[in-house]
Amino acid sequence: MRIGFVGLGNMGSGMAANLLASGHQVVAYNRSPGKAAALAERGATAAATAAEVCDSEVVVSMLADDAAVEAVTFGGPDQAGILASLPEGCLHISASTISVALAERLHDAHADAGQAFVSAPVFGRPEAAAAAKLFVVAAGAPDAVAAAQPVFDAIGQRTFVLSEQPAVANLVKLSGNFLIVSVIESLGEAMALIAKAGVDKQHYLELLTSTLFTAPVYQTYGGLMAREEFEPAGFAAHLGLKDVRLVLAAAEQLQVPLPVASLVRDRFLALLAGGGRDLDWAALGGVAAWEAGGPRPGS
Amino acid sequence: MRIGFVGLGNMGSGMAANLLASGHQVVAYNRSPGKAAALAERGATAAATAAEVCDSEVVVSMLADDAAVEAVTFGGPDQAGILASLPEGCLHISASTISVALAERLHDAHADAGQAFVSAPVFGRPEAAAAAKLFVVAAGAPDAVAAAQPVFDAIGQRTFVLSEQPAVANLVKLSGNFLIVSVIESLGEAMALIAKAGVDKQHYLELLTSTLFTAPVYQTYGGLMAREEFEPAGFAAHLGLKDVRLVLAAAEQLQVPLPVASLVRDRFLALLAGGGRDLDWAALGGVAAWEAGGPRPGS
Amino acid sequence: MRIGFVGLGNMGSGMAANLLASGHQVVAYNRSPGKAAALAERGATAAATAAEVCDSEVVVSMLADDAAVEAVTFGGPDQAGILASLPEGCLHISASTISVALAERLHDAHADAGQAFVSAPVFGRPEAAAAAKLFVVAAGAPDAVAAAQPVFDAIGQRTFVLSEQPAVANLVKLSGNFLIVSVIESLGEAMALIAKAGVDKQHYLELLTSTLFTAPVYQTYGGLMAREEFEPAGFAAHLGLKDVRLVLAAAEQLQVPLPVASLVRDRFLALLAGGGRDLDWAALGGVAAWEAGGPRPGS
Amino acid sequence: MRIGFVGLGNMGSGMAANLLASGHQVVAYNRSPGKAAALAERGATAAATAAEVCDSEVVVSMLADDAAVEAVTFGGPDQAGILASLPEGCLHISASTISVALAERLHDAHADAGQAFVSAPVFGRPEAAAAAKLFVVAAGAPDAVAAAQPVFDAIGQRTFVLSEQPAVANLVKLSGNFLIVSVIESLGEAMALIAKAGVDKQHYLELLTSTLFTAPVYQTYGGLMAREEFEPAGFAAHLGLKDVRLVLAAAEQLQVPLPVASLVRDRFLALLAGGGRDLDWAALGGVAAWEAGGPRPGS
Structure with missing residues (x-):
């Protein structure tokens, strides 16, 4: 062809x-x-x-x-x-x-x-x-x-x-990116919590990915977060924000509230406001540690 | 011994x-x-x-x-x-x-x-x-x-x-339950979205679990959500709420905000207020569909 | 002239x-x-x-x-x-x-x-x-x-x-509508709470507006909520949603997270998904009571 | 007597x-x-x-x-x-x-x-x-x-x-403190927004309190926020957090979700984690400006 x-x-x-x-x-x-x-x-x-x-x-x-x-x-x-x-x-x-x-x-x-x-x-x-x-x-x-x-x-x-309907494939793709970013956010919160209690983040991640959370997405993004390795970006934070904006816009058309997406959008804005525009979107997971008293990601 | x-x-x-x-x-x-x-x-x-x-x-x-x-x-x-x-x-x-x-x-x-x-x-x-x-x-x-x-x-x-410190093990266990319930919540939101666009939830779940989200937790809870099979409870909603309450209390002691946990707590309360106390905690995922215009889980 | x-x-x-x-x-x-x-x-x-x-x-x-x-x-x-x-x-x-x-x-x-x-x-x-x-x-x-x-x-x-810069006046106007709707939301939550404890909503509102919350906005919207009088709309819910969308878009340009606006946006979507499009935007305050076990506003 | x-x-x-x-x-x-x-x-x-x-x-x-x-x-x-x-x-x-x-x-x-x-x-x-x-x-x-x-x-x-029932009076009192703190939060968000667009916060507050938001609570807390005057504390942030915790506990007993209270609780934790424990609770309004790129309140 x-x-x-x-x-x-x-x-x-x-x-x-x-x-x-x-x-x-x-x-x-x-x-x-x-x-x-x-x-x-x-x-x-x-x-x-x-x-x-x-x-x-x-x-x-x-x-x-x-x-x-x-x-x-x-x-x-x-x-x-x-x-x-x-x-x-x-x-x-x-x-x-x-x-x-x-x-x-x-x-x-x-x-x-x-x-x-x-x-x-x-x-x-x-x-x-x-x-x-x-x-x-x-x-x-x-x-x-x-x-x-x-x-x-x-x-x-x-x-x-x-x-x-062709657009439904785009909706599903966007929903997948939303699910990835919701893993980054929740894993970031969990890591901020256990790290403040003195647990080693790499050790914690090994525990998670050996047990219930064996999916590649946990290994990939959890690893970046545990190592605080946000540069160079595999997928930049501002593009992650763009995809969240697109999924929220599509959900608004369908009248479906997505509170986790709304939360993630706000966290991306805090990340960008602090200079994190071009970090890997895994840096979103660093916002939780920052709010808990750590350094601002990107600063 | x-x-x-x-x-x-x-x-x-x-x-x-x-x-x-x-x-x-x-x-x-x-x-x-x-x-x-x-x-x-x-x-x-x-x-x-x-x-x-x-x-x-x-x-x-x-x-x-x-x-x-x-x-x-x-x-x-x-x-x-x-x-x-x-x-x-x-x-x-x-x-x-x-x-x-x-x-x-x-x-x-x-x-x-x-x-x-x-x-x-x-x-x-x-x-x-x-x-x-x-x-x-x-x-x-x-x-x-x-x-x-x-x-x-x-x-x-x-x-x-x-x-x-023994209590750190309990914190880590609670954080694991928090991560499970954050999967339930975000997957519930994604399913509410794609279902309202006419996509079959089982088909969607198969796509997710074949690709990025291969972990058992997606298969287990995604399956319960796709089939809307919330009874009998493997783990009841009110126990899920209890664990979220415990992780929030522990995080408060450490001064770590956990916004996804806060959100999930509110959704559990809405679930219980509608009669969902004894449903499986996967029913939390049904709250998103309910807000998007569907029936109230447990009613 | x-x-x-x-x-x-x-x-x-x-x-x-x-x-x-x-x-x-x-x-x-x-x-x-x-x-x-x-x-x-x-x-x-x-x-x-x-x-x-x-x-x-x-x-x-x-x-x-x-x-x-x-x-x-x-x-x-x-x-x-x-x-x-x-x-x-x-x-x-x-x-x-x-x-x-x-x-x-x-x-x-x-x-x-x-x-x-x-x-x-x-x-x-x-x-x-x-x-x-x-x-x-x-x-x-x-x-x-x-x-x-x-x-x-x-x-x-x-x-x-x-x-x-002319557009700044529009930003300020939108921020004012955001503040109004945040009053509706928080007052709706407070009323859902005290009503479930058996307190009369009108009596509660009289207490609030005699003391710390004397502003007209509490009297106007609190009264509509206390009487559950959402029709005819003085300002319709879908227009309220539009203004929240506009303030969120403007804030995104300036990289300012507005978590209360994000929350309100989600609640408006739940209100519209349940048929509340043309109710007064005070009906947003009814979403809290609905989540707490009451009837869905607009249904 | x-x-x-x-x-x-x-x-x-x-x-x-x-x-x-x-x-x-x-x-x-x-x-x-x-x-x-x-x-x-x-x-x-x-x-x-x-x-x-x-x-x-x-x-x-x-x-x-x-x-x-x-x-x-x-x-x-x-x-x-x-x-x-x-x-x-x-x-x-x-x-x-x-x-x-x-x-x-x-x-x-x-x-x-x-x-x-x-x-x-x-x-x-x-x-x-x-x-x-x-x-x-x-x-x-x-x-x-x-x-x-x-x-x-x-x-x-x-x-x-x-x-x-005596405890109902305590619930109402706590709900009042919740309404105050929700004003602080939403006003803090609005001020972070307009300030980033170059508007003077005192001038903005004068506009608000001359029009729709004439209540003393806007004048008092808006003034503290506009002047970033968080010491000495009239009512300390950690006491504000305590009252929010109490209202959330009471609402959980009644199965009433209070998402604004949940949000405020998380913001208080971020404030305290950054050293803001003994600041006036109006400093909560500074969290929004901090997330938008400003300095951390209390640091």
């Missing part, structure tokens, strides 16, 4: 490479051009604009945020977007973590243009993307999802199809 | 049986007498009072709450307690989930009486107790902990020694 | 009438035309479009929300807005309760067009508007504020000039 | 002086003896023990906390308490701000001893106590309250009789 690919960051470059490895033809575009050149060495065609990749049955976009996805899809005065360039009947797969509201706009705009649209955000870090071990959370019209399946097979280890 | 054992409930009966199975001599007491008789068939000696089990090097107590531990340790007008009955130099191991304040009182009282005291609450459910697969969280004077080691070896799969 | 006036709702009609009463010449526009006709009987000139009122030194807008202010200022395909119609050097006074972000946009757009802009939201209910007893919260360039002073003198009892 | 009075602190000395001024005979006891001597100059009889004041129809106690009231009422090994000393049929009026649970214990103990008991905590500061301008919140059996009326008339400007 000929696949257009937009966005060759840490995640996208691995995903595009796995599409190539599965035998697909890939035309790739990235805003800063070096990335496409690197992929071209593995057999991709480097495109100079987003419009250029649209001469394909399927275009995949994997970008940082709403603004980037909007720019690439709707285009601008200087540059045509996917929407204007993709042939009728073809498919746009959005793998980015974006707002529910934007996913709904994309869906409507593609429908108006006679194009198919599937939301397919992924769970997994860059290593999982490189190893084709992502989990894909997909939603869209059944025939569009079926058309996207070869892409999912190439990039991930398993696909969960959740709804016929 | 001759070991006195007080408290043959779901947890204690398995623990005492494993002490027997490891070759120890066990003298056992339970307030309601049938339990001791059952254990006697496996080789234990049934005692009619707590005082009677104290003619031992070590006494283990495994009881439901502060009040039960206080009654058995300090005794009353009708009955001598462990404190008055245990020979000088002997050891009391408290395995119950009790308050930090009571653990401190027990430590002081045993020290005044020339006796040793170790706090050793356990992680694990009754099946783990029966299978000698508990995790033991121990704290106390090093020689006392060393003397307790044969008991820990018989009942558990691993022992974590955390501090020389 | 010739003054254009846009928006003749409950607040605006009183304000415009007082401008007339102070001897100003008023050209008034309202989307639904009946309102302007009524004012014309008192001496105003009724305009058919927003653009028509702009042949004035000063234009005052007093509208319901961001969308209405945007429509009137920026215009649309069918209709020119204030921005395009107001002569250079003239002044737009925005008295509406709008977002900080929109106030910043208005300020920038008017500056680009060579026009002056002052934000001047008001404190007070329709009766105060009719009686020229409003409190005006003004911010903007000093000469623009000075030019606006005759308008403020005609509509209010006192003007507070807070900043040279 | 012959009245025994126990507790001559800032509040009690004024109250006892007003009983004298109303023509009553007063026998007064205070733990530190200088206070009773001062009152003796105004005509009171100084007593050396609490028991000595009990040769009276009515004994009034006005003490700092539960522990002091317990000591004086139940006595100890060295000293008889009011309970053992007051003649049958006589009345104990407890004016202290104590827990609901202790008020219930006092009521039961006095009933068992054939004595009457009324809870009558007061609203007002020391100046109001000196000027006989207190507001009395009374609860108890109707005949006991009637017997207490001459005392209330002498010390206060108005009495609110709320319930036949």
Whole structure:
């Protein structure tokens, strides 16, 4: 299959490479051009604009945020977007973590243009993307999802199809990030507590992760917190705040109170107000120790 | 070793049986007498009072709450307690989930009486107790902990020694229950959100537990929540509230704010006010769905 | 002075009438035309479009929300807005309760067009508007504020000039609504508590308002709560939620956590999810009683 | 009437002086003896023990906390308490701000001893106590309250009789302190917000207290916050925390969630953890500014 690919960051470059490895033809575009050149060495065609990749049955976009996805899809005065360039009947797969509201706009705009649209955000870090071990959370019209399946097979280890409304996949992705950050917050509170009683945080974490809390998320973020290792950021605090804001906005539309998300939002603001904008979002767990009398994270 | 054992409930009966199975001599007491008789068939000696089990090097107590531990340790007008009955130099191991304040009182009282005291609450459910697969969280004077080691070896799969102050083990145990209940709360919120968007809760849980949230605690409580299966209670809501109250009290002594625990306490009160006192504490997760427009759990 | 006036709702009609009463010449526009006709009987000139009122030194807008202010200022395909119609050097006074972000946009757009802009939201209910007893919260360039002073003198009892940045006045107005709603929330909690102990709510309110809490806000909202009189709405719950959303958004920009506002936002969502959208925002105070076992407000 | 009075602190000395001024005979006891001597100059009889004041129809106690009231009422090994000393049929009026649970214990103990008991905590500061301008919140059996009326008339400007259960008066008193502290919290948040936008806090407070928030509580605490004047403490932060803890405990018994009280409790803990124990409880309002990037109150 000929696949257009937009966005060759840490995640996208691995995903595009796995599409190539599965035998697909890939035309790739990235805003800063070096990335496409690197992929071209593995057999991709480097495109100079987003419009250029649209001469394909399927275009995949994997970008940082709403603004980037909007720019690439709707285009601008200087540059045509996917929407204007993709042939009728073809498919746009959005793998980015974006707002529910934007996913709904994309869906409507593609429908108006006679194009198919599937939301397919992924769970997994860059290593999982490189190893084709992502989990894909997909939603869209059944025939569009079926058309996207070869892409999912190439990039991930398993696909969960959740709804016929694309935006629901984005909601589920955001809810996953909310669950991660709620682990960071509660673990941060527990560690502030036991550390003030003199218990070693590493020892405590070993106890937790040997018993009830064996999930990777406890090991990863608990380790960062126990070592107070918040730089360099794997995922920056201000991006964590952005995702919490998006899940709160989506929940407000559905009239669902999420008090833990509200709490976490306030804690992120305290973290940023103290200079923690670019720390790893695990630094959120340091806010509890700070309130309990410790130093302010980031200061 | 001759070991006195007080408290043959779901947890204690398995623990005492494993002490027997490891070759120890066990003298056992339970307030309601049938339990001791059952254990006697496996080789234990049934005692009619707590005082009677104290003619031992070590006494283990495994009881439901502060009040039960206080009654058995300090005794009353009708009955001598462990404190008055245990020979000088002997050891009391408290395995119950009790308050930090009571653990401190027990430590002081045993020290005044020339006796040793170790706090050793356990992680694990009754099946783990029966299978000698508990995790033991121990704290106390090093020689006392060393003397307790044969008991820990018989009942558990691993022992974590955390501090020389016994009460610290109780704090860590309470923090573990706090982490469980914070999972219930945040998962309840996430499920309320995605369910209102039309996603199937079981399907969603499968996604979570296949990916980032593989820990048993997500599977266990997530499953109860997805099926809205809150009766019969494995662990009742009012006991969950009690543990949250204990962790908040301990944190207040240490001047550590625990906002997630505060939130959970309020949600438990709403659950109990609606008639949910005896539901499984997983019903806490139903409060989010109720606030989002669903039925009140327990009504 | 010739003054254009846009928006003749409950607040605006009183304000415009007082401008007339102070001897100003008023050209008034309202989307639904009946309102302007009524004012014309008192001496105003009724305009058919927003653009028509702009042949004035000063234009005052007093509208319901961001969308209405945007429509009137920026215009649309069918209709020119204030921005395009107001002569250079003239002044737009925005008295509406709008977002900080929109106030910043208005300020920038008017500056680009060579026009002056002052934000001047008001404190007070329709009766105060009719009686020229409003409190005006003004911010903007000093000469623009000075030019606006005759308008403020005609509509209010006192003007507070807070900043040279117009949007700051909007922030202060939103903070005032936040303080009102935090009174509703805390008073709702206190009433839920004492009512469950058997105390009469009216009697309790009389005690509070005779002693420490003599402010009108306690009397007004406490009375509505004590009588559980949530219909008809003086100010609807969904509008209260909107204002809390706006203050949270403004605070996020400034990196200021507002945990009481976060809490209130969640409670509003629970109120709306239960059908309370159009109740008076005092119904927020009923959420506490509902959680404590009472009936759901709005159901 | 012959009245025994126990507790001559800032509040009690004024109250006892007003009983004298109303023509009553007063026998007064205070733990530190200088206070009773001062009152003796105004005509009171100084007593050396609490028991000595009990040769009276009515004994009034006005003490700092539960522990002091317990000591004086139940006595100890060295000293008889009011309970053992007051003649049958006589009345104990407890004016202290104590827990609901202790008020219930006092009521039961006095009933068992054939004595009457009324809870009558007061609203007002020391100046109001000196000027006989207190507001009395009374609860108890109707005949006991009637017997207490001459005392209330002498010390206060108005009495609110709320319930036949004495502890209800204590609940109402605690709820009042909760409402004060919720004003401090929300005003602290609002001030942190507007100050970060460059608005002068004194000017802002003047705006608020001229308009909707005219109550003394806004003026008093808002002024302390605007001036960041937290020493010397009129009412210390750790006592504020104690009262919040008491209201939360009482609400837990009644199964009423009080989320604002939970939030305030956490903020007090952060204040104390940073060294703010002995600051005025208005310093709670400084926690918001601290989280928003300012200095930690008390550091």
